[in-house]
Amino acid sequence: MSLQRIVMTVNGVERTVDAHPMERLLDVLREKLGLTGTKEGCGEGECGACSVLMDGSLVNSCLIPVAQAAHAQIVTIEGLGSPEKLDPVQEAFLHCGGSQCGMCTPGMIMAAKCLLMHNVKPSREEIREGLGGNLCRCTGYMRIFEAVEAAARKQESEAAR
Amino acid sequence: MRAAPEQYEMISPGNLAAALKLMASEPGRWLPVAGGTEVMVQYSAGRLPQRNLMNVWGLPELRRIEVTPDAVVIGGGCTFAEIRAHKAIAAEFSMLAKTAAWVGSIANQNRATLAGNLANASPAADSPPALLAYEAEIELISVRGTRRIPYTQCHLDYKRTALTQDELILAVRLPRRFAGWRDYVRKVGTRNAQAISKVCMAAQALVQDGVVEAIRMGMGSVAPVPLRLAAIEECAAGRKVNATLIAECRQLLDKMIAPIDDIRSTIEYRRLVAGNVLEDCLRTLAGTA
Protein backbone atom coordinates (compact mmCIF):
# COMPACT_ATOMS: atom_id res chain seq x y z
CA MET A 1 0.00 0.00 0.00
CA SER A 2 1.05 3.50 -0.70
CA LEU A 3 3.53 5.69 1.08
CA GLN A 4 2.34 8.86 2.75
CA ARG A 5 4.19 12.10 3.05
CA ILE A 6 4.41 12.94 6.74
CA VAL A 7 5.62 16.21 8.15
CA MET A 8 6.63 16.51 11.79
CA THR A 9 8.86 18.69 13.88
CA VAL A 10 11.70 16.66 15.35
CA ASN A 11 13.97 18.33 17.88
CA GLY A 12 12.84 21.73 16.67
CA VAL A 13 13.43 21.06 12.98
CA GLU A 14 10.64 20.38 10.50
CA ARG A 15 11.20 17.00 8.83
CA THR A 16 9.39 15.37 5.94
CA VAL A 17 9.40 11.62 5.47
CA ASP A 18 7.71 9.28 3.04
CA ALA A 19 6.56 6.36 5.11
CA HIS A 20 3.87 3.74 5.36
CA PRO A 21 1.33 5.11 7.84
CA MET A 22 1.63 2.07 10.11
CA GLU A 23 5.41 2.26 10.37
CA ARG A 24 6.30 2.76 13.99
CA LEU A 25 7.51 6.21 14.96
CA LEU A 26 10.46 4.40 16.57
CA ASP A 27 11.58 2.95 13.23
CA VAL A 28 11.08 6.19 11.36
CA LEU A 29 13.20 8.06 13.90
CA ARG A 30 15.96 5.47 13.86
CA GLU A 31 16.00 4.34 10.26
CA LYS A 32 14.66 7.21 8.21
CA LEU A 33 15.94 10.12 10.29
CA GLY A 34 19.10 8.50 11.63
CA LEU A 35 18.23 9.30 15.24
CA THR A 36 19.46 6.09 16.82
CA GLY A 37 19.57 7.44 20.37
CA THR A 38 16.04 6.18 20.89
CA LYS A 39 16.25 2.45 21.61
CA GLU A 40 14.04 -0.57 21.14
CA GLY A 41 13.85 -2.89 24.13
CA CYS A 42 10.62 -4.82 24.06
CA GLY A 43 8.63 -3.36 21.19
CA GLU A 44 5.42 -3.74 23.16
CA GLY A 45 5.12 -0.80 25.51
CA GLU A 46 6.59 -2.51 28.57
CA CYS A 47 10.15 -1.18 28.90
CA GLY A 48 10.28 2.51 27.99
CA ALA A 49 13.57 2.29 26.05
CA CYS A 50 11.80 3.98 23.12
CA SER A 51 10.41 6.91 25.17
CA VAL A 52 10.21 10.27 23.40
CA LEU A 53 8.18 13.40 23.96
CA MET A 54 5.26 13.93 21.59
CA ASP A 55 3.53 17.31 21.89
CA GLY A 56 5.06 17.63 25.34
CA SER A 57 4.02 14.30 26.78
CA LEU A 58 6.01 11.16 27.33
CA VAL A 59 5.10 8.32 24.95
CA ASN A 60 6.47 4.97 23.86
CA SER A 61 7.43 5.45 20.21
CA CYS A 62 7.22 1.71 19.53
CA LEU A 63 3.42 1.94 19.92
CA ILE A 64 2.88 4.96 17.67
CA PRO A 65 2.00 4.56 14.03
CA VAL A 66 3.87 7.35 12.30
CA ALA A 67 0.62 8.60 10.74
CA GLN A 68 -0.41 9.64 14.26
CA ALA A 69 2.76 11.71 14.61
CA ALA A 70 1.93 13.85 11.58
CA HIS A 71 2.24 17.55 12.49
CA ALA A 72 3.40 16.65 16.00
CA GLN A 73 6.33 18.09 17.92
CA ILE A 74 8.72 15.24 18.74
CA VAL A 75 11.69 15.51 21.07
CA THR A 76 14.21 12.67 21.26
CA ILE A 77 17.32 12.30 23.39
CA GLU A 78 19.30 14.00 20.61
CA GLY A 79 17.16 17.08 21.15
CA LEU A 80 18.05 17.59 24.81
CA GLY A 81 21.68 18.57 25.00
CA SER A 82 24.82 18.38 22.88
CA PRO A 83 28.12 16.67 23.76
CA GLU A 84 29.50 20.16 24.47
CA LYS A 85 26.56 21.28 26.55
CA LEU A 86 24.65 18.48 28.20
CA ASP A 87 21.16 18.90 29.56
CA PRO A 88 21.19 19.00 33.39
CA VAL A 89 19.46 15.63 33.46
CA GLN A 90 22.08 14.09 31.18
CA GLU A 91 24.83 15.58 33.28
CA ALA A 92 23.31 14.24 36.48
CA PHE A 93 23.07 10.70 35.03
CA LEU A 94 26.75 10.94 34.09
CA HIS A 95 27.87 12.17 37.49
CA CYS A 96 25.70 9.87 39.58
CA GLY A 97 26.46 6.72 37.61
CA GLY A 98 22.87 6.47 36.44
CA SER A 99 23.90 4.71 33.25
CA GLN A 100 25.73 1.43 32.75
CA CYS A 101 25.14 -0.45 29.49
CA GLY A 102 23.13 2.54 28.31
CA MET A 103 20.26 0.68 26.71
CA CYS A 104 17.62 2.18 29.01
CA THR A 105 19.34 5.54 29.43
CA PRO A 106 17.85 7.63 26.61
CA GLY A 107 14.33 6.56 27.57
CA MET A 108 15.06 6.99 31.25
CA ILE A 109 16.36 10.52 30.67
CA MET A 110 13.31 11.43 28.58
CA ALA A 111 11.02 10.15 31.35
CA ALA A 112 13.04 12.08 33.95
CA LYS A 113 12.96 15.21 31.80
CA CYS A 114 9.20 14.94 31.44
CA LEU A 115 8.75 14.43 35.16
CA LEU A 116 10.87 17.47 35.99
CA MET A 117 8.97 19.61 33.50
CA HIS A 118 5.79 19.00 35.46
CA ASN A 119 7.20 18.70 38.93
CA VAL A 120 10.32 20.66 39.82
CA LYS A 121 10.89 18.89 43.11
CA PRO A 122 9.61 15.33 42.91
CA SER A 123 9.64 13.07 45.96
CA ARG A 124 11.21 9.61 45.77
CA GLU A 125 7.72 8.18 45.37
CA GLU A 126 6.94 10.55 42.50
CA ILE A 127 10.24 9.68 40.83
CA ARG A 128 9.41 6.00 41.13
CA GLU A 129 6.06 6.62 39.49
CA GLY A 130 7.39 8.92 36.78
CA LEU A 131 10.07 6.39 35.81
CA GLY A 132 7.90 3.34 36.52
CA GLY A 133 7.53 2.47 32.84
CA ASN A 134 11.27 2.46 32.24
CA LEU A 135 13.05 -0.77 33.00
CA CYS A 136 16.76 -1.04 33.72
CA ARG A 137 18.60 -4.36 33.97
CA CYS A 138 21.90 -2.92 35.14
CA THR A 139 21.81 -0.21 37.75
CA GLY A 140 19.29 -1.39 40.32
CA TYR A 141 17.64 2.04 39.93
CA MET A 142 19.11 3.73 43.01
CA ARG A 143 21.67 5.75 41.06
CA ILE A 144 19.03 6.67 38.56
CA PHE A 145 16.76 8.03 41.30
CA GLU A 146 19.72 9.91 42.77
CA ALA A 147 20.49 11.37 39.36
CA VAL A 148 16.93 12.67 39.03
CA GLU A 149 17.16 14.25 42.48
CA ALA A 150 20.51 15.81 41.59
CA ALA A 151 19.07 17.19 38.35
CA ALA A 152 16.14 18.66 40.25
CA ARG A 153 18.51 20.39 42.71
CA LYS A 154 20.61 21.71 39.85
CA GLN A 155 17.56 23.09 38.07
CA GLU A 156 16.40 24.69 41.30
CA SER A 157 19.72 26.41 41.95
CA GLU A 158 19.92 27.59 38.34
CA ALA A 159 16.40 28.99 38.55
CA ALA A 160 17.31 30.81 41.77
CA ARG A 161 20.24 32.51 40.08
CA MET B 1 8.32 -11.22 14.22
CA ARG B 2 7.89 -7.65 13.10
CA ALA B 3 4.75 -6.77 11.15
CA ALA B 4 5.21 -5.56 7.58
CA PRO B 5 3.82 -2.01 7.53
CA GLU B 6 3.34 -2.01 3.76
CA GLN B 7 0.55 -4.55 4.23
CA TYR B 8 -1.50 -2.16 6.33
CA GLU B 9 -3.44 0.93 5.50
CA MET B 10 -4.29 3.73 7.91
CA ILE B 11 -6.60 6.61 7.11
CA SER B 12 -6.81 9.75 9.23
CA PRO B 13 -10.29 11.20 8.66
CA GLY B 14 -9.46 14.27 10.77
CA ASN B 15 -12.94 14.83 12.19
CA LEU B 16 -15.70 12.78 13.72
CA ALA B 17 -18.21 13.14 10.88
CA ALA B 18 -15.70 11.87 8.32
CA ALA B 19 -14.72 8.98 10.60
CA LEU B 20 -18.33 7.90 11.04
CA LYS B 21 -18.96 8.16 7.32
CA LEU B 22 -16.01 5.92 6.58
CA MET B 23 -17.21 3.37 9.12
CA ALA B 24 -20.72 3.42 7.67
CA SER B 25 -19.54 3.06 4.09
CA GLU B 26 -17.84 -0.26 4.76
CA PRO B 27 -19.06 -1.64 8.09
CA GLY B 28 -16.46 -3.66 9.93
CA ARG B 29 -13.67 -2.85 7.51
CA TRP B 30 -12.02 0.05 9.33
CA LEU B 31 -10.66 -0.62 12.80
CA PRO B 32 -10.45 2.54 14.90
CA VAL B 33 -7.08 3.23 16.52
CA ALA B 34 -6.96 5.74 19.36
CA GLY B 35 -3.90 5.54 21.63
CA GLY B 36 -2.89 2.27 20.01
CA THR B 37 -1.78 0.72 23.29
CA GLU B 38 -3.83 -2.38 22.51
CA VAL B 39 -3.88 -2.32 18.72
CA MET B 40 -0.17 -1.61 18.22
CA VAL B 41 0.83 -4.40 20.58
CA GLN B 42 -1.26 -6.83 18.51
CA TYR B 43 0.09 -5.36 15.30
CA SER B 44 3.73 -5.65 16.31
CA ALA B 45 3.23 -9.22 17.41
CA GLY B 46 1.78 -10.04 13.99
CA ARG B 47 -1.58 -10.85 15.59
CA LEU B 48 -3.71 -8.05 14.16
CA PRO B 49 -6.15 -9.54 11.65
CA GLN B 50 -7.43 -6.20 10.30
CA ARG B 51 -5.40 -4.58 7.55
CA ASN B 52 -7.42 -1.36 7.38
CA LEU B 53 -7.10 1.06 10.24
CA MET B 54 -8.73 4.37 10.97
CA ASN B 55 -6.92 6.95 13.09
CA VAL B 56 -9.20 8.50 15.72
CA TRP B 57 -6.39 9.76 17.99
CA GLY B 58 -6.97 13.37 18.92
CA LEU B 59 -10.38 13.82 17.27
CA PRO B 60 -11.53 16.95 19.14
CA GLU B 61 -15.17 15.79 19.37
CA LEU B 62 -14.07 12.77 21.42
CA ARG B 63 -11.77 14.64 23.72
CA ARG B 64 -14.00 16.89 25.80
CA ILE B 65 -14.76 16.63 29.49
CA GLU B 66 -18.01 18.37 30.32
CA VAL B 67 -19.43 19.05 33.78
CA THR B 68 -23.18 19.58 33.71
CA PRO B 69 -25.53 19.91 36.70
CA ASP B 70 -26.41 16.23 36.59
CA ALA B 71 -23.42 14.48 35.07
CA VAL B 72 -19.74 14.55 34.28
CA VAL B 73 -19.39 13.54 30.64
CA ILE B 74 -15.99 12.24 29.58
CA GLY B 75 -15.19 12.03 25.88
CA GLY B 76 -14.21 8.55 24.72
CA GLY B 77 -10.94 9.87 23.33
CA CYS B 78 -9.77 11.30 26.67
CA THR B 79 -6.62 9.69 27.94
CA PHE B 80 -6.21 8.33 31.43
CA ALA B 81 -3.62 11.06 32.02
CA GLU B 82 -6.31 13.66 31.30
CA ILE B 83 -8.84 11.85 33.46
CA ARG B 84 -6.39 11.70 36.38
CA ALA B 85 -5.66 15.40 36.08
CA HIS B 86 -9.28 16.57 35.94
CA LYS B 87 -10.44 18.34 39.10
CA ALA B 88 -14.15 17.45 39.00
CA ILE B 89 -13.35 13.79 38.37
CA ALA B 90 -10.82 13.70 41.19
CA ALA B 91 -13.32 15.36 43.53
CA GLU B 92 -16.51 13.48 42.71
CA PHE B 93 -15.41 10.30 40.95
CA SER B 94 -12.15 9.63 42.69
CA MET B 95 -12.34 5.89 42.04
CA LEU B 96 -12.07 6.56 38.31
CA ALA B 97 -9.14 8.92 38.90
CA LYS B 98 -7.43 6.23 40.97
CA THR B 99 -7.96 3.48 38.43
CA ALA B 100 -6.69 5.85 35.71
CA ALA B 101 -3.41 5.97 37.59
CA TRP B 102 -3.21 2.16 37.41
CA VAL B 103 -3.39 1.90 33.62
CA GLY B 104 0.29 1.15 33.04
CA SER B 105 3.12 3.66 33.10
CA ILE B 106 2.90 7.42 32.65
CA ALA B 107 3.79 6.95 28.97
CA ASN B 108 0.93 4.45 28.67
CA GLN B 109 -1.54 6.73 30.47
CA ASN B 110 -0.60 9.55 28.09
CA ARG B 111 -1.93 7.47 25.19
CA ALA B 112 -4.42 4.97 26.62
CA THR B 113 -8.00 6.23 26.12
CA LEU B 114 -11.15 5.49 28.06
CA ALA B 115 -13.01 4.33 24.93
CA GLY B 116 -10.09 2.08 24.00
CA ASN B 117 -10.18 0.50 27.44
CA LEU B 118 -13.91 -0.24 27.11
CA ALA B 119 -14.02 -1.22 23.43
CA ASN B 120 -11.10 -3.55 23.90
CA ALA B 121 -13.34 -5.32 26.39
CA SER B 122 -10.77 -7.12 28.47
CA PRO B 123 -12.29 -8.51 31.66
CA ALA B 124 -9.11 -7.41 33.44
CA ALA B 125 -9.28 -3.75 32.38
CA ASP B 126 -8.95 -1.31 35.26
CA SER B 127 -11.64 1.31 34.61
CA PRO B 128 -14.80 -0.88 34.27
CA PRO B 129 -15.38 -1.72 37.96
CA ALA B 130 -15.48 1.99 38.86
CA LEU B 131 -17.82 2.75 35.94
CA LEU B 132 -20.13 -0.05 37.09
CA ALA B 133 -20.20 1.23 40.66
CA TYR B 134 -20.94 4.77 39.43
CA GLU B 135 -23.80 3.51 37.22
CA ALA B 136 -22.19 5.05 34.16
CA GLU B 137 -23.89 5.27 30.81
CA ILE B 138 -22.12 5.20 27.49
CA GLU B 139 -23.00 7.31 24.49
CA LEU B 140 -22.53 5.66 21.13
CA ILE B 141 -22.47 7.54 17.86
CA SER B 142 -22.79 6.61 14.20
CA VAL B 143 -24.08 8.28 11.05
CA ARG B 144 -27.50 7.11 12.23
CA GLY B 145 -27.30 9.29 15.33
CA THR B 146 -26.43 8.78 18.98
CA ARG B 147 -27.81 6.39 21.54
CA ARG B 148 -27.21 6.03 25.24
CA ILE B 149 -27.01 2.69 27.03
CA PRO B 150 -26.27 1.77 30.63
CA TYR B 151 -22.67 0.64 30.88
CA THR B 152 -23.92 -2.65 32.35
CA GLN B 153 -25.22 -3.47 28.86
CA CYS B 154 -21.94 -2.75 27.09
CA HIS B 155 -20.12 -6.04 27.52
CA LEU B 156 -21.97 -9.00 26.03
CA ASP B 157 -19.35 -11.70 26.36
CA TYR B 158 -15.59 -12.16 26.41
CA LYS B 159 -14.24 -9.42 24.12
CA ARG B 160 -17.70 -8.79 22.67
CA THR B 161 -19.50 -5.47 23.10
CA ALA B 162 -22.88 -3.96 22.21
CA LEU B 163 -21.28 -1.60 19.69
CA THR B 164 -22.44 -2.08 16.12
CA GLN B 165 -19.82 -2.11 13.37
CA ASP B 166 -20.41 1.51 12.43
CA GLU B 167 -20.38 2.95 15.96
CA LEU B 168 -17.81 4.77 18.05
CA ILE B 169 -17.89 5.41 21.78
CA LEU B 170 -18.56 9.12 21.96
CA ALA B 171 -18.54 9.58 25.72
CA VAL B 172 -19.02 8.07 29.15
CA ARG B 173 -21.58 9.76 31.42
CA LEU B 174 -21.18 9.67 35.16
CA PRO B 175 -24.39 10.71 36.95
CA ARG B 176 -23.86 13.13 39.83
CA ARG B 177 -26.34 11.61 42.23
CA PHE B 178 -24.08 9.98 44.78
CA ALA B 179 -23.09 12.85 47.04
CA GLY B 180 -22.30 11.56 50.50
CA TRP B 181 -21.62 7.97 49.42
CA ARG B 182 -18.42 6.33 50.66
CA ASP B 183 -16.23 4.50 48.20
CA TYR B 184 -13.83 1.60 48.04
CA VAL B 185 -11.52 0.69 45.20
CA ARG B 186 -8.81 -1.89 45.08
CA LYS B 187 -6.64 -3.70 42.56
CA VAL B 188 -4.91 -6.92 43.47
CA GLY B 189 -2.02 -7.61 41.12
CA THR B 190 1.51 -8.91 41.40
CA ARG B 191 2.55 -5.31 41.84
CA ASN B 192 0.52 -2.21 42.52
CA ALA B 193 1.23 -0.43 39.29
CA GLN B 194 1.72 -1.72 35.81
CA ALA B 195 0.56 -5.25 36.36
CA ILE B 196 -2.61 -6.81 35.05
CA SER B 197 -5.04 -7.21 37.88
CA LYS B 198 -6.00 -10.54 39.40
CA VAL B 199 -9.04 -8.93 40.93
CA CYS B 200 -10.13 -5.33 40.63
CA MET B 201 -13.04 -4.02 42.63
CA ALA B 202 -14.84 -0.70 43.02
CA ALA B 203 -17.85 0.02 45.18
CA GLN B 204 -19.73 2.87 46.78
CA ALA B 205 -22.30 2.83 49.53
CA LEU B 206 -24.60 5.00 51.52
CA VAL B 207 -24.08 3.97 55.12
CA GLN B 208 -26.02 5.18 58.15
CA ASP B 209 -25.32 4.00 61.71
CA GLY B 210 -23.52 0.95 60.36
CA VAL B 211 -26.45 0.01 58.11
CA VAL B 212 -25.87 -0.22 54.37
CA GLU B 213 -28.73 1.85 52.98
CA ALA B 214 -27.65 1.27 49.39
CA ILE B 215 -24.57 -0.07 47.67
CA ARG B 216 -23.21 -0.39 44.10
CA MET B 217 -20.37 -2.73 43.23
CA GLY B 218 -18.30 -3.71 40.21
CA MET B 219 -15.62 -6.37 39.89
CA GLY B 220 -13.14 -7.19 37.14
CA SER B 221 -10.95 -10.17 36.20
CA VAL B 222 -13.33 -12.72 37.68
CA ALA B 223 -15.56 -13.54 34.70
CA PRO B 224 -15.57 -13.14 30.89
CA VAL B 225 -16.91 -9.59 31.37
CA PRO B 226 -16.58 -7.02 34.15
CA LEU B 227 -19.42 -7.74 36.61
CA ARG B 228 -21.88 -5.51 38.38
CA LEU B 229 -22.57 -7.42 41.61
CA ALA B 230 -26.32 -6.72 41.63
CA ALA B 231 -27.36 -9.78 43.64
CA ILE B 232 -24.91 -8.86 46.39
CA GLU B 233 -26.09 -5.26 46.36
CA GLU B 234 -29.66 -6.45 46.98
CA CYS B 235 -28.58 -8.84 49.68
CA ALA B 236 -26.66 -6.17 51.57
CA ALA B 237 -29.18 -3.33 51.24
CA GLY B 238 -30.77 -2.32 54.53
CA ARG B 239 -28.53 -4.56 56.63
CA LYS B 240 -25.64 -4.24 59.06
CA VAL B 241 -22.29 -5.64 57.98
CA ASN B 242 -21.60 -8.62 60.22
CA ALA B 243 -20.31 -12.17 59.85
CA THR B 244 -23.68 -13.49 58.66
CA LEU B 245 -24.03 -10.92 55.91
CA ILE B 246 -20.44 -11.42 54.81
CA ALA B 247 -20.88 -15.19 54.58
CA GLU B 248 -24.04 -14.76 52.49
CA CYS B 249 -22.35 -12.25 50.20
CA ARG B 250 -19.30 -14.45 49.72
CA GLN B 251 -21.56 -17.34 48.77
CA LEU B 252 -23.40 -15.21 46.24
CA LEU B 253 -20.11 -14.02 44.79
CA ASP B 254 -18.87 -17.58 44.47
CA LYS B 255 -21.90 -18.39 42.31
CA MET B 256 -21.57 -15.28 40.16
CA ILE B 257 -17.93 -15.43 39.21
CA ALA B 258 -16.16 -17.69 36.75
CA PRO B 259 -12.47 -16.94 37.09
CA ILE B 260 -9.91 -18.54 34.83
CA ASP B 261 -6.75 -20.57 35.24
CA ASP B 262 -3.85 -18.95 33.44
CA ILE B 263 -0.16 -18.31 33.71
CA ARG B 264 -0.82 -15.64 36.31
CA SER B 265 -3.05 -17.42 38.85
CA THR B 266 -5.20 -20.47 39.48
CA ILE B 267 -9.00 -20.54 39.73
CA GLU B 268 -8.91 -21.36 43.44
CA TYR B 269 -6.58 -18.48 44.18
CA ARG B 270 -8.71 -15.99 42.24
CA ARG B 271 -11.88 -17.19 44.02
CA LEU B 272 -10.28 -16.81 47.40
CA VAL B 273 -8.89 -13.37 46.60
CA ALA B 274 -12.21 -12.18 45.14
CA GLY B 275 -14.02 -13.25 48.33
CA ASN B 276 -11.42 -11.59 50.53
CA VAL B 277 -11.60 -8.34 48.59
CA LEU B 278 -15.40 -8.37 48.79
CA GLU B 279 -15.23 -8.88 52.54
CA ASP B 280 -12.67 -6.12 52.94
CA CYS B 281 -14.88 -3.86 50.84
CA LEU B 282 -18.00 -4.46 52.93
CA ARG B 283 -16.17 -4.01 56.22
CA THR B 284 -14.37 -0.89 55.03
CA LEU B 285 -17.52 0.77 53.71
CA ALA B 286 -19.40 -0.03 56.89
CA GLY B 287 -16.53 1.22 59.01
CA THR B 288 -16.00 -2.12 60.74
CA ALA B 289 -12.68 -3.02 59.12
Ligand SMILES: Cc1cc2nc3c(=O)[nH]c(=O)nc-3n(C[C@H](O)[C@H](O)[C@H](O)COP(=O)(O)OP(=O)(O)OC[C@H]3O[C@@H](n4cnc5c(N)ncnc54)[C@H](O)[C@@H]3O)c2cc1C
Ligand atom coordinates in the same frame (compact mmCIF):
# COMPACT_ATOMS: atom_id res chain seq x y z
C1 LIG C 1 2.50 -1.73 28.75
C2 LIG C 1 1.01 -1.71 28.87
C3 LIG C 1 0.41 -1.73 30.12
C4 LIG C 1 -0.97 -1.69 30.24
N1 LIG C 1 -1.52 -1.71 31.49
C5 LIG C 1 -2.87 -1.67 31.63
C6 LIG C 1 -3.45 -1.70 32.92
O1 LIG C 1 -2.77 -1.75 33.93
N2 LIG C 1 -4.81 -1.66 33.02
C7 LIG C 1 -5.61 -1.60 31.91
O2 LIG C 1 -6.83 -1.54 32.04
N3 LIG C 1 -5.06 -1.59 30.67
C8 LIG C 1 -3.72 -1.63 30.50
N4 LIG C 1 -3.18 -1.63 29.25
C9 LIG C 1 -4.05 -1.70 28.09
C10 LIG C 1 -4.38 -0.40 27.36
O3 LIG C 1 -3.44 0.61 27.64
C11 LIG C 1 -5.79 0.13 27.72
O4 LIG C 1 -6.76 -0.84 27.47
C12 LIG C 1 -6.12 1.41 26.95
O5 LIG C 1 -7.17 2.07 27.59
C13 LIG C 1 -6.52 1.18 25.50
O6 LIG C 1 -6.79 2.43 24.91
P1 LIG C 1 -6.15 2.87 23.51
O7 LIG C 1 -6.71 4.19 23.17
O8 LIG C 1 -4.69 2.76 23.53
O9 LIG C 1 -6.76 1.73 22.57
P2 LIG C 1 -6.45 1.30 21.09
O10 LIG C 1 -5.35 0.31 21.06
O11 LIG C 1 -6.32 2.49 20.20
O12 LIG C 1 -7.83 0.58 20.76
C14 LIG C 1 -8.30 -0.52 21.53
C15 LIG C 1 -9.66 -0.97 20.99
O13 LIG C 1 -10.63 0.05 21.17
C16 LIG C 1 -11.23 0.43 19.95
N5 LIG C 1 -11.53 1.87 20.06
C17 LIG C 1 -10.67 2.87 20.36
N6 LIG C 1 -11.35 4.05 20.47
C18 LIG C 1 -12.65 3.78 20.22
C19 LIG C 1 -13.85 4.56 20.19
N7 LIG C 1 -13.86 5.88 20.44
N8 LIG C 1 -15.02 3.93 19.92
C20 LIG C 1 -15.05 2.61 19.68
N9 LIG C 1 -13.96 1.81 19.68
C21 LIG C 1 -12.77 2.39 19.96
C22 LIG C 1 -10.22 0.06 18.89
O14 LIG C 1 -10.83 -0.18 17.64
C23 LIG C 1 -9.64 -1.22 19.48
O15 LIG C 1 -10.48 -2.31 19.22
C24 LIG C 1 -1.79 -1.66 29.08
C25 LIG C 1 -1.17 -1.64 27.83
C26 LIG C 1 0.21 -1.66 27.70
C27 LIG C 1 0.84 -1.65 26.33
Ligand code: FES
Ligand atom coordinates in the same frame (compact mmCIF):
# COMPACT_ATOMS: atom_id res chain seq x y z
S1 FES D 1 10.58 -0.68 23.08
FE1 FES D 1 8.90 0.62 23.35
S2 FES D 1 8.36 0.24 25.39
FE2 FES D 1 9.89 -1.25 25.06
Ligand code: FES
Ligand atom coordinates in the same frame (compact mmCIF):
# COMPACT_ATOMS: atom_id res chain seq x y z
S1 FES E 1 21.95 0.81 32.15
FE1 FES E 1 21.73 -1.12 31.23
S2 FES E 1 19.59 -1.33 31.16
FE2 FES E 1 19.82 0.43 32.33
